[in-house]
Amino acid sequence: MSTPACPPPRADAPLVVFDFDHTLYDGDSGSHLFAWLIRRSWWRTLAALLATPVLGPMVAFLPTRRWGISGYVWIGSLGVRSTAEFNRLIDQYVLAHRAQIAARLLPVALEMFAAHRRRGDRVVVATGAPPELARAILGFVAHEDVPVLGTVVGPKLGGMGARRHCHHTEKVRMLREAGYEGIETAYSDSTADLPLLTAARRPVVVTPKRSRVALFRRVLPPDTPILNWGCRQRGGDAPA
Template sequence: MSVKGRQYPRAQAGAPLVVFDFDHTLYDGDSGSHLFAWLIRRSWWRRLLVLPMLPLFLPLVAFLPTRRFGVSAFVWAGTVGFHRPRELDTLIDRYVATHAGKIRERLLPIGIDVLHRHRAAGDRVVVATGAPPELARAILAFVAHEDVPVVGTQVGPRLGGLGAKRHCHNEMKMTMLREAGFRDDVAVAYSDSSADLPLLRAARKPVVVNPKPGRVEMFRSVLPAGTPILNWGCRKRGGEAIPG
């Protein structure tokens, strides 16, 4: 398989399964937040709509048990008037095309290079993200020229807009990977987030990348001794820096 001049062998059944998170792993930041901020800012009435929501829903995003509800509120604010997920996909493609330069600056070269190496080795590579799958897919295809499968949060109609129906997060990420056909044991998993502990624990080789500094000791205590904890270029995150 060729992508912009790169030649990759076709991954065969039984090849090692390698799972990458997206935000703070391949992308420096929260790609979904950047998208939905753009969706809200594109019209004055959406900006007004979201103001009274901030005190109630923004704190919910910070905590694992309530994150889905907080995220759904801002997805809804950015999509009021939409009735089908495909309408959101169309805007996602426009967002990525019109912000390609800024998005390219946020892609982490070390992470993209690691992804390249796994594909060159013939591994089965999949991205599993809490963002809408079309967002990660479009960024990787349009900006990074990678055509890997993506499993992500599913959205559907809600109160005149769209909302998160199944958040690809925590244990649900493992469920959605299996439902997408990735049922083999995970050989390698890369993630920054404690919410991905089910994925990291399931992997034969977990790799923590760009963790919050305050989470480093937690990862060391709950993952096997010797688990790499690396920094792939997120300046405000922890982990061991990769030599330049």
């Protein structure tokens, strides 16, 4: 895939924030990466299976999600000593699965993403995945120069762990700390991103879980678009 070169964003241009998973990418990119890290050896796979009764419920609940994800990352990365080494593993994963990953990029989403860039908007990706993962995948479609904020991962007890999860209110806080304020448009699929969507002047819900559509309609402005950009198992209206 490729896309024409985009002009640099104007300093006074509208700020547009995209989530990544289920928004630009059909699926949970971080989970796919962590599963690959764990499956690299039988003992990591066994350790993950034994830990799942504890870590699985932690991932399912917002207050403990960071700890659950960090546990799986730690199991998959035991022996990795630095963020640079971890990023090299991410790049190795992306290159080894290039065709499968590229097939998960949503064409409608990428066209909207590129349209904002062609207009000169300030576009940033804010994701719960490691930022190197999103950057590497966006490189498939010549968007690797877009700023990416993601979960901060660092050394922890012989492996790597999530130090700061780019998720829920923390995602908005990380955007503000990086100088991204006054969000004009935000795109996300998840109720975990309601702080991001409500902070935007124009929220757009894309490919939400069907069970969450009513909640989005209840808490967001009545004219909020709720669209499906190509995730077959998800809700939302077909784009015009």
